[in-house]
Every structure is written in C-alpha cells, then in structure tokens.
Amino acid sequence: MKDTKLTTLDSGLRVVTGSLKNFDSIVLGYWVETGAIRENESNNGVSHFLEHMAFKGTSRRTTKQIAEEIESVGGYLNAYTSKEITAFHAKVLKDDRHMAMDILSDILQDPTFPADELELERNVVLQEISQVQDTPDDIIFDHFENIAFSNQPLGRAILGSSDLIAHMKVEALRAYRDKYYNIDNIVLAAVGNISHEELIDSADKYLSNFKTHKTPAYDIKCQYVGGSHSDTRDLEQAYLIIGFNGLSNLDRDYYTLALFSSILGGGMSSRLFQEIREKRGLAYSVHSFSSSHKYNGTFGIYAATSPNKLSELSDIASTELLKMREYISEKEFKRTKAQFKSSLIMSRESNSSYCEQIVNQTLIFKRPIGHDEILKKIDAVTMDEIKALTDRLLSSRASIVTVGKCDCSIVSTILQANGIKTE
Secondary structure: OOOEEEEEOOOOOEEEEEEOOOOOEEEEEEEEOOOHHHOOOOOOOHHHHHHHHOOOOEOOOOHHHHHHHHHOOOOEEEEEEOOOOEEEEEEEEHHHHHHHHHHHHHHHHOEOOOHHHHHHHHHHHHHHHHHHHOOHHHHHHHHHHHHHOOOOHHHOOOOOOHHHHHHOOHHHHHHHHHHHOOHHHEEEEEEEOOOHHHHHHHHHHHOOOOOOOOOOOOOOOOOOOOEEEEEEOOOOOEEEEEEEEOOOOOOOOHHHHHHHHHHHHOOOOOHHHHHHHHOOOOOOOEEEEEEEOOOOEEEEEEEEEOHHHHHHHHHHHHHHHHHOOOOOOHHHHHHHHHHHHHHHHHHOOOHHHHHHHHHHHHHHHOOOOOHHHHHHHHHHOOHHHHHHHHHHHHOOOOEEEEEEOOOHHHHHHHHHHOOOOOO
C-alpha cells in the first residue's frame, strides 16, 4: 500500500503506519507479540491478567487518572489478549494523539501493580471467567480448542482457570512481563491523519526508558489432536462444534480456505444457513469458521439447536461439508469472491480495522500486504482448489464438542456413518 509504511528501528521496535489524510481520528497503540501461546500449565492466564493490570496505575497516574485523562478529550483506551498477541490501543481525535501516545507508553513501560488494585482486578478477571463459563456459545469454543490441541498452549483458555488466577502472585506478572515485554517484541502502529515520520519521532520520545532485552524466539509449534467432549447442562438448546485441523496464516491455501468457509457457512446465502435454517428451521445460529495462527489453525462448524434435532442437524451439516468436494456452482463461486473483495475494500474505511490489518500482516508476513496483492491471491483461487481442500481438512480426526442436554457420541456416530474420521 502506497500510504502504508514500515520501519524497524535500531532498538528492534517495528513502527507501521497507514496514512488517511481525510480522517479526523487516529487509532494508535502497541501490539506485543505474546499471548496464551507463551504460557505454561502453571501461569496460564497471565497474559490476560497482565493486560488488565497495565491499566491499574503507573508512577505518574492512578487507574482513575488514566481513565479520566483519555475520556476528557472524548477518546477511549482498550486492550485485548489473544493466543498470540496482547494489544493496547486508543482512538482519539488527531489533535489529541500526543496525549494518547503518552498514556499508552506510560502503562506499557511503567505499570506499578499496586497490591490493592491487584486484588480488585483479580476478582474482575474471576468474574469474567465465570461469565464465560455461564455462556454456552462462549465456553464451547474453549472446549473445542482444548480438544483440538489437548495439553498444549493453543488448547488452554486465554483467561486461564479460576484456580490459577485466584492464586497468581504479582511476581508471576513481573516475571512474564520481564521476559516478553521487550521493545524488539512490539509493533507500534497508527492509522489516520498522522505521518510515519511523526510516529517514529514519538517512539524516540515516549519509549526512551523501555527495555531492550532480547526476546526468546517464538517457535512454539502445537500439534492438532482432535477428540470429543460433552459438557452436560440443563439447557433448552444443544450447542455443537464439529471441527478439524485447519491451516496456518502462512499456508498456501489460506485464501482458499477463506473462500471454502464462506461458501459453506459464511453468510445468509451460504449452504449451511440455507439448508439448516432457511429450509428446515433447525437452528437460529449456524456458521462455519476458520481460525489461523502462526503455525497452526482450525476449521469448524458451529450451530445451536433443540436437543432432539441434534442428530438431524449433524447429518445435514456433515453432508453439506462432504458436498464441497463434489460441486461448487459458478454463481456461488463468483458471489463469494465479490463478497471478499468488497469486505476488504470497505474495511479500509475504518481506521480501527485498517490498523489491525497492517499490524497482523507485519507480525505474520514481516510487512504490510497491499490490497492489490490480496485481491490477486483471491482471484487466483480456483473452484477445483476449493473442492480439493475438503479432503485435506477431512484427513484429520474430527473434534466434536457439545454443550447442553446432549452427548457428542450421537454426533460421532453420524459422522462415522458419513465417512468422517472421529477416532
């Protein structure tokens, strides 16, 4: 992209910008290349807990002052933790960018982890874990990842377990931060009415006290396992995921899988939506999904239905999946490509989405990827490649997860009858 620039400073900090001169707002922040993938059995959840605690005070600001300062100009701060990234970002009007940069740099470089705030935030995280546990369409994805990558970092919940969080000491947060919160492990990004040179100058100004230790190489390669798990609960709906080994972000078939998933279950015109919801009324929510990481990925089908309809839904879902190897119409093929292209172009109208794109591309491909380059890759995908991908996905053992008054053995029997591996 002509208006996207990347510079790696001598410190190792990667600075990437997307210039949108007609925007009045700026999205900027720090993306740290660490998350649940870097954790182990004893500190699972530390990435997310640390993300929370970063906002709980520095040597210069209390947690209340952090909130009041950014909100006094109508901006907002936010953060998130994923399997591979922990992000701290802000959205402000362009005239307030220096304030936002100062606040973000402060919480990233100088969190004090005050004892009273630690205990309060521990309870907040425990409440968040409980909320996920009580939400079937959230917890089922944690179960699925645990089955897909059993006893491995990718299989562990980002939030951690209640027991681990309840007993996690401040020393664990500090040790983890010391190991991974280094300047060579961070991307500083901004999208909006800001120049690349200005952001580099800001990095020199606001990150002068940041550590420059060498971060351990990221080479954690988990192995997909597969299996089954039933979380029996007294619920009106039966929640289901049927999943398989997917593709990494760097796989040659990455865009092929994106089109595959869209045709199968990506929208109202998709096969799963039409067959399961529109024609039979078996479910309100049904879709396919693809989740990719640096070295691994998963693909799956999610649905929720009445327990007595689970068998019928499973049969239709697996049948439609198998049909992907046999036939794809020219109409749905062209429609799906058009959807991807328009979605890609429209995403650039949001500086938040645009910023996420160039950060992820920098982390994965070592550079921002131009829209034209992505569009060419999408155009290059053929119908035969999409159909051939079916067998590649089905070569792995299925991961089956249910939540509710149901049992995944019912689903397993149907998949086996349709020739899909479950053992």
